[in-house]
Amino acid sequence: MSSSLDDLYQEIILDHYRKPRHRAAELEPHDVHVHHANPLCGDELDLRLQVDSTGSSAPRVGAVVYDGDGCSISMASASAMTEAVTGRELADADDLGEAFRLMMHGEGLKREDDLLDGVAFQGVAKFPVRVKCALLGWMALKDAIGTYRDGNQEHRVTHE
Amino acid sequence: MTAMLDALDVETVRKDFPILERRVHGRPLVYLDSAATSQKPQAVLDAMDRYYEQSNANVHRGVHALAEEATEAYESARGKVARFVGADPRGVVFTKNATEAFNVLAYSLAANRLGDGDILLSTQMEHHANLVPWQLVQPRAGFEIRYVPVMASGPDAGTLDLAAFDEIVATGRVKLLTVTAMSNVVGTINPVADLAARVRAANAEAVVVVDGAQSVPHMPTDMLALEADFLCFSAHKMLGPTGIGVLAGKPELLDDMPPFLGGGEMIANVTLEGTTFNEVPYKFEAGTPPIAEAVGLGAAVDYLSALGMESVRAHEVALLEHVLPALNAVEGVTVHGPTDPSRRGAAVSFGVGGLHPHDIGTIMDREGVAVRAGHHCAKPLVRVLGSAATTRASFYVYNTLDEVQALIDAIETTKRFFAR
Structure with missing residues (x-):
């Protein structure tokens, strides 16, 4: 499979890296805080999720922020993720995360429009060692939703 | 660079390592990851x-x-x-x-x-x-x-x-x-x-x-x-x-x-x-x-x-005398560890501005330059250096001054890439 640096570092990705959206160390109030580390690369990511459970409808992503120390792919992907999931029902956000995961593993493109800038990470699939970077933020989100459903506020995960 | 390395006849040494002839992403391989594993001469394979x-x-x-x-x-x-x-x-x-x-x-x-x-x-x-x-x-x-x-x-x-x-x-x-x-x-x-x-x-x-x-x-x-x-x-x-x-x-x-x-x-x-x-x-x-x-x-x-370990060491000290100042001259680059070549070996860890080692490593790879990015299986030490990861270029008997220049060029390319 041919692959060029432009596949990996699309302009949209570099834009999220340079001008991160929803990157913050705090979110008040928040319902869940998760910390995800990828010891192999040293990437660390904190994600805070505020769940909007007012009204009669299903709980939604009220707000989500991330902060961390990692490569451009991991930080830009987390940034794009926050835009794609804010306002979505938790189950829907989870489903979108699964669509992103499948895309990163080259298993098809679903919900292309809903992923917004997340689609730009398709090219990362051609760089197998960097796929985990792109997934870090989405895995943190999935974990945050799971942690919330379990009735907990904190969770720390170390990826192997 | 016109300077010479004379402790070893590097061009002759290089001919003993078949892998150094290959190209990576269309570029000549510049192997700067010998601290992770070295390449093997024909004599060992034979x-x-x-x-x-x-x-x-x-x-x-x-x-x-x-x-x-x-x-x-x-x-x-x-x-x-x-x-x-x-x-x-x-x-x-x-x-x-x-x-x-x-x-x-x-x-x-x-x-x-x-x-x-x-x-x-x-x-x-x-x-x-x-x-x-x-x-x-x-x-x-x-x-x-x-x-x-x-x-x-x-x-x-x-x-x-x-x-x-x-x-x-x-x-x-x-x-x-x-x-x-x-x-x-x-x-x-x-x-x-x-x-x-x-x-x-x-x-x-x-x-x-x-x-x-x-x-x-x-x-x-x-x-x-x-x-x-x-x-x-x-x-x-x-x-x-x-x-x-x-x-x-x-x-x-x-x-x-x-x-x-x-x-x-x-x-x-x-x-x-x-x-x-x-x-x-x-x-x-x-x-x-x-x-x-x-x-x-x-x-x-x-x-x-046969090369002589004194000569191997002298070759690497000579490389360090070039690579340390060359790295330090690049704006935004921080070299970790001793600055005096006589106090150190040829594994050189550095940081580049706010760039992440994995991004640096990926872009360098496209230039044919193989470096290591990460914690190098020494997390407690890398933490002392104030980061979670570094980029490491490590040199050995087959490395040349041209390869030092290739490293510097690749760092400049990486910086330009993320500044664009």
Whole structure:
């Protein structure tokens, strides 16, 4: 499979890296805080999720922020993720995360429009060692939703 | 660059390494990851092929001609390795790698020799291979593990805090010192003989373990001069094959240690009631050993000896004299570890502005430049450097000044890429 640096570092990705959206160390109030580390690369990511459970409808992503120390792919992907999931029902956000995961593993493109800038990470699939970077933020989100459903506020995960 | 490297005839050396002819992403390979694993000269590949083609048999068993040849080849490699590091051949144990050598020492030496009240002294500079095995046996053995800190800043940044070392040693409780002779991250050469003497002066029973995984491939080594009781290193970082490492130790200390792994070869007699063990080094070589790999290691030792380890070291110092100022001249680049080439080896870790090592490594790869990005299996040290990861370029006998320039060019390319 041919692959060029432009596949990996699309302009949209570099834009999220340079001008991160929803990157913050705090979110008040928040319902869940998760910390995800990828010891192999040293990437660390904190994600805070505020769940909007007012009204009669299903709980939604009220707000989500991330902060961390990692490569451009991991930080830009987390940034794009926050835009794609804010306002979505938790189950829907989870489903979108699964669509992103499948895309990163080259298993098809679903919900292309809903992923917004997340689609730009398709090219990362051609760089197998960097796929985990792109997934870090989405895995943190999935974990945050799971942690919330379990009735907990904190969770720390170390990826192997 | 017009400057010359004259300690080695690098162009001739390069012709001995077939892999250096290949291209990566359409560019000539610039291999700057020898601290992770070195490339192999044709002589090593040929020696292993010849062994399999001509002499392959199991060692120390059969009475036939091939078995004798295989045994002779295997034991001759042991002799070469012993001479190369100034060890007694009876104390040269072949292991899987340096990591296994440390595990032998943790389970067979530390777990028996150290107990309540004793200190096992290590440092913040160590590779995980020289940290984790001791930590695994510590709860059962009951000794205490202390770590010499690494200076985070100042003129001695990246070197051991010797005042803190002396403070711990002054307790008189240090019974085992384990320290790297050369850092795999920042290149620091530690004053091993001096540290060993200080530990022994405070406690005559203390044993000294040296991690030679980076030093043995890159500078002359003599266990006696190092005042080391044990020296651990790996073949694959010194032009040899993967799958074989060395635990070199004083035979009388190895004699006192129980075996680490059990099986064939390491026994004197076996009954269903019990077993008596073979003498050293065989007591620590259970099962069929890595015979072809030992032959390859022997050929690597021959190759390095022919170059001369003084020349290997001089070549790398000359490279450092170019690469350190060249890196420092790049805006935004921070080089970690000692600035004086005489105090360090050729593993050079650096940071580039706010760029992440993995981004740097990926873009450099596209330029054909192979560097390592990450924590280099030395997380406690990398944390001292104030980051979670660094980019590391490491040099060896086959690296040239043009490759130093290729590294600098690749850093500039990376910076431009993210600034666009």
